[in-house]
Amino acid sequence: MKQINRLPLALALIGVLASGAALAHSEQHDMQPDMMVVKEQKPWGIAGDREQVTRTIEIGMSDQMRFSPDQLEFKQGETVRFVHRNAxxxxxxxxxxxxxxxxxxxxxMVKFPGMEHDEPYMAHVAPGKDAEIIWTFxxxxxxxxxCLIAGHYQAGMVGRIRVLTD
Structure with a gap:
């Protein structure tokens, strides 16, 4: 009886399964303009509609673990298109x-760095790429x-938003 070497098959299977973890924070999460978004009210707002955007804010991301700008202010009811640029x-x-x-x-994220998550209030941005979200405050x-990637939040990659009533 001929014995089959299953090692190549096992390695291929591991590669396929591992690729999902590798994509957990890749372009698979970048918001596409025509992507269907599930709207769920959060204390900080709800996913917005492109047609309702009142302004666009560019957010720079750097390996110095900073956002630019890191302080934002909006009026209640404002729908914002965030464009995230990872330099x-x-x-x-x-x-x-x-x-x-x-x-x-x-x-x-510290316990499970490869965990997959994709919500309308988050954008994952690969190096040198852009991504966007549209949000109604x-x-x-x-x-x-x-930035909740393990170590980034702890290094101070954070910002604040104030939403004011009229």
Missing amino acids: GMMMHEFVLGAKADLDAHAAM NRAGEFDFA
């Missing part, structure tokens, strides 16, 4: 949220944004 050599992300939510998510308050 660095490593993956970065932009995640909107309340500080407690970002803290919890950052802790999970329909709740007043102070909120945060951060």
Whole structure:
């Protein structure tokens, strides 16, 4: 009876399965203009519609673990198109949220750095690439944004947003 060497098949299978983890923070998450977005009300707002955009804000991301700008202010009800530009050599992300939510998510990312996640309030941006999200700030308050890739949040890659009532 001829014995089959299963090592090449096993290695190929591992490669296919591992590629999903490798893509967890890649272009697969970049928001495409025609991508269907599930809208869920969050304390910091809700996914917006492209037709309702009132202004565009460019957010720079750097390997110095900083956003530029890192302080933003909007009026309640404003729909914003964020364009994220990663000028660095490593993956970065932009995640909107309340500080407690970002803290919890950052802790999970340290434990499970390859974890896949894709929500309308986050953008994953490969080195030298751009990505965007459209968000409606329909709740007043102070909120945060951060890069939650393990080590980036802890290094200070964060920003603040104030949403003011009229």
